[in-house]
Amino acid sequence: MSAATHEADVVIIGGGLHGCSAAYHLAAKGLKPIVLEKNVVARHASSASAGGVRRLGRDPAEIPLAMASLELWHRMGDMLGATGDFRATGQVRVAETEADMAACAARVKLTRSLGYDFERLIDRNELRRLVPAVSPAGMGGIHVERDGYAFPFKATTAFRHKAEELGAVVREGTGVTGLDRRSDRWEVATNAGNFRAPVLVNAAGAWGGEMAAFLGDKVPIEPTALMMMVSERMPHFVDPTVGAISRKLSFKQMQSGTVVIGGGFKGLVDRITELTELNFQHLAQSARNAAAIFPIMKGARLIRCWAGIEGFTPDDLPVIGPSKAAPAAYHSFAFCGHGFQLGPIVGAITAELIVNGKTNLPIEPFRVDRFPAH
Amino acid sequence: MTETVDLAVIGAGPAGMAAATLAAEHGLDVVVYDDNAEPGGQIYRAVETVARDRAKDFAFLGESYRAGAELTRAFRASRARYEPGTTVWLVQKDRTIGISRDGKARMVAAKRILIATGALERPVPIPGWTLPGVMSVGAAQSVLKSAALAPKQPVVLAGKGPLLFLVAAQYVAAGVKIAAILETGARKWDALPHLWQAWSKTNYIGKGLELIRAIERAGVTVVRNAVSDLKAIGRERVEAVTFSADGSPGRIETALLLLHEGVISNVQLTMAIPVKHAWNATQRCWQPVLDARGNTDVDGIAVAGDSGGIAGAEAAAHMGRIAALDALRAFGRIDGPTFAAMIVVEEVAQKRLLAARPFLDALYPPPDTAAAIADDTIVCRCEEVTAGDIRKAVDLGCTGPNQTKSFTRAGMGPCQGRMCGLTVAEIIAAKLNRPMEEIGYYRIRPPIKPLTVGELAALE
Amino acid sequence: MFRRLHDNAATVTITIDGVTTKAAVGESVAAALLASGDPRCRQTPVSGAPRAPYCLMGVCFDCLMEIDGEASRQACMVTVREGMAVKRSPRPAPMTP
Numbered sequence: 001m002s003a004a005t006h007e008a009d010v011v012i013i014g015g016g017l018h019g020c021s022a023a024y025h026l027a028a029k030g031l032k033p034i035v036l037e038k039n040v041v042a043r044h045a046s047s048a049s050a051g052g053v054r055r056l057g058r059d060p061a062e063i064p065l066a067m068a069s070l071e072l073w074h075r076m077g078d079m080l081g082a083t084g085d086f087r088a089t090g091q092v093r094v095a096e097t098e099a100d101m102a103a104c105a106a107r108v109k110l111t112r113s114l115g116y117d118f119e120r121l122i123d124r125n126e127l128r129r130l131v132p133a134v135s136p137a138g139m140g141g142i143h144v145e146r147d148g149y150a151f152p153f154k155a156t157t158a159f160r161h162k163a164e165e166l167g168a169v170v171r172e173g174t175g176v177t178g179l180d181r182r183s184d185r186w187e188v189a190t191n192a193g194n195f196r197a198p199v200l201v202n203a204a205g206a207w208g209g210e211m212a213a214f215l216g217d218k219v220p221i222e223p224t225a226l227m228m229m230v231s232e233r234m235p236h237f238v239d240p241t242v243g244a245i246s247r248k249l250s251f252k253q254m255q256s257g258t259v260v261i262g263g264g265f266k267g268l269v270d271r272i273t274e275l276t277e278l279n280f281q282h283l284a285q286s287a288r289n290a291a292a293i294f295p296i297m298k299g300a301r302l303i304r305c306w307a308g309i310e311g312f313t314p315d316d317l318p319v320i321g322p323s324k325a326a327p328a329a330y331h332s333f334a335f336c337g338h339g340f341q342l343g344p345i346v347g348a349i350t351a352e353l354i355v356n357g358k359t360n361l362p363i364e365p366f367r368v369d370r371f372p373a374h
Numbered sequence: 375m376t377e378t379v380d381l382a383v384i385g386a387g388p389a390g391m392a393a394a395t396l397a398a399e400h401g402l403d404v405v406v407y408d409d410n411a412e413p414g415g416q417i418y419r420a421v422e423t424v425a426r427d428r429a430k431d432f433a434f435l436g437e438s439y440r441a442g443a444e445l446t447r448a449f450r451a452s453r454a455r456y457e458p459g460t461t462v463w464l465v466q467k468d469r470t471i472g473i474s475r476d477g478k479a480r481m482v483a484a485k486r487i488l489i490a491t492g493a494l495e496r497p498v499p500i501p502g503w504t505l506p507g508v509m510s511v512g513a514a515q516s517v518l519k520s521a522a523l524a525p526k527q528p529v530v531l532a533g534k535g536p537l538l539f540l541v542a543a544q545y546v547a548a549g550v551k552i553a554a555i556l557e558t559g560a561r562k563w564d565a566l567p568h569l570w571q572a573w574s575k576t577n578y579i580g581k582g583l584e585l586i587r588a589i590e591r592a593g594v595t596v597v598r599n600a601v602s603d604l605k606a607i608g609r610e611r612v613e614a615v616t617f618s619a620d621g622s623p624g625r626i627e628t629a630l631l632l633l634h635e636g637v638i639s640n641v642q643l644t645m646a647i648p649v650k651h652a653w654n655a656t657q658r659c660w661q662p663v664l665d666a667r668g669n670t671d672v673d674g675i676a677v678a679g680d681s682g683g684i685a686g687a688e689a690a691a692h693m694g695r696i697a698a699l700d701a702l703r704a705f706g707r708i709d710g711p712t713f714a715a716m717i718v719v720e721e722v723a724q725k726r727l728l729a730a731r732p733f734l735d736a737l738y739p740p741p742d743t744a745a746a747i748a749d750d751t752i753v754c755r756c757e758e759v760t761a762g763d764i765r766k767a768v769d770l771g772c773t774g775p776n777q778t779k780s781f782t783r784a785g786m787g788p789c790q791g792r793m794c795g796l797t798v799a800e801i802i803a804a805k806l807n808r809p810m811e812e813i814g815y816y817r818i819r820p821p822i823k824p825l826t827v828g829e830l831a832a833l834e
Numbered sequence: 835m836f837r838r839l840h841d842n843a844a845t846v847t848i849t850i851d852g853v854t855t856k857a858a859v860g861e862s863v864a865a866a867l868l869a870s871g872d873p874r875c876r877q878t879p880v881s882g883a884p885r886a887p888y889c890l891m892g893v894c895f896d897c898l899m900e901i902d903g904e905a906s907r908q909a910c911m912v913t914v915r916e917g918m919a920v921k922r923s924p925r926p927a928p929m930t931p
Contacts, residue, residue, distance in 0.1 A: 153777070157770070277467070281833070284833040287828075300826060301788070301827075302826070302827060303786070303787070304821075
């Protein structure tokens, strides 16, 4: 390959939502980032995601970031010139039993105690008003306004295009084979040439653990294939994105009328070939969950099922912030299946850390050295 | 307990029937899944019904069609279990098969799988091809065979390839009025060097010339001056077809326009597994990579017949038997000498039939006209995505069909990309000036036929 | 658009959008539709354009119809039965913009 070394201000490893978001925020601050993507932009979790833009039910550690990110989602059109098809149709979590209702009340009480009021307890009537097609078993639940969903591939591409417009470079088909720090510069070897920059960002998703290891940071990460399925176009019957308290379900009717069903059911993953295999026994459970909350779905035809490769950590939280083992290197990976909503803000945090050396948002819970040695 | 079977055959066309018959004859537990109501595939569609209820239709349907009756009879007489009306929606590398019949889905574990899902007609994206009254030539033939339906008013057939002339000849023999045959592209003189080989080893050419003579004797107008710019004109349904021939415009009023540009391998299932595929530049389609006995790169999964490469019905039956013999050998149901003696017979017959292929491929070269498809022509019928939409997505940085899919929804409708996959990839290839191998194809994901949420939910 | 070459075939009675129609025993719903004189089977979800069966071999999914109450069935893959109720599929109600 080319012997020339390409220079940049920041090398970002990974062309998913988080890599492209970091590229945009860095370019907006006047830096020249270069994104290295081993496959194509948004190949895995960033296009296979169900696209939920959700604060509802988030781990308290993620709430401050999610609050800030939501504001960016609402400003996406102004910021990027494209909205990623974000639609603020709300999120609802359905309770089916008294125990579910108690869990809802406890959750809302928890977020209130932390100083947030975005989650709202709803009763049976309010649930029916918001989600007329819900099963009679639905007793109430939690509703969050201003949350919604976006189209993952388009959102990622929106960040990518704006970043490129501002001077960022995106290289597809460029997989990192080695990292080295020489005279205050990162030397990044790839299958398609060498790259050099003073600062490095690891946004490699399910492959982020390997990149972290190159830097000397140890993160136990499990690549996982989260499965999703989508129906034919159906007549309009639901607006908010719907989940359930005691079922694994993520359910939304897209603008096209198709219904996307997820919920964290896992397939098989082959990280080398980057292919996934679906597990239809698990998808059958996913179908049962969808039909239990939405009886209208029983006759709906599923057109396609798929899975995206995503990295999971033992505590189900992402890794965000500076490397502990290496200088001038930052992590933004392993979002454990709920990183889509956080994409806009984590890119901004990474850019702040690089340019200002600090961020006002609390990222301590996501530090890279929080895992016990293994 | 999961249901198990020695050999699961998918598809009951000539390859599937021949394979199942032979394998069952030697004691294998064989099941044949077929999404049609009776065996025969497309080529021998409804041949049992015709033989039973309206044998006089063989007079216009022809002798090569009648030949399917014998294959079907042998298949019915065999011990192979036949499951008609059965959709295969999943095949996994571990040879788990997901099927659905009468609204009930279930899983079957097969020791070996033979995929014999045949061919599809190459999509013909012309302006107006989504109008009622525009159909494929294969569709018209399908109802001619299965329901004895024929065009009410004079019909126009447009395109090229052996099937187009076969159907025209069947119409002529059945007394159906043909307004015109519009032959797209010039017949290629490049085909001539292959003529002798084809002529001397097979009777395809003789049969083909006979058909064309019969059509001409009937006084049918055949426009063979490299017809181009085909358009189906109409608002709620087709009213006319316009075209240019030798540079001059033409127009024919018609209520039925039949299109055909040859056939391509049906790779939906093999792509979904996925087995390894390669681009066939001559036939301009993707095909699974197979060894001489039809084995794919996935252990225990083989392909026979047109779904492994277009070779026609007779060759498909031989290929089916070759794959069945390989399975019998693997199961130890026949000894080495028997295997060797039997397989050589099939291989010789197979080679003789394949001799005509280079001639036909060269005579009817598949169109490489993606660049010429007008921007406002629909290429994805399900989602009504135009060629221009695909080109715009390429301008936005899409480098392959999976990305244009995300951007435009082309390939995301109920047909799951069957009708647009090739066209979309060819448009991208033409626009980026890259070879098809680099552009690739849709990642086909199961279920490869739509499955209801209720069916999936009831799966154990 | 299509006519029957034989008029002596055994028939069943089906309804298409409530209109009683004779269909030949053993033929597909799509064939019966083509023989009925009005080949339209549905309106597309995207533009509401009328469609008719195109490939008749289960590939194009253009012939999706409601058959005996079950939506989106491929009319070319379903054999007619006495008393079968077939409905053309209207354009699904679009999402609110």
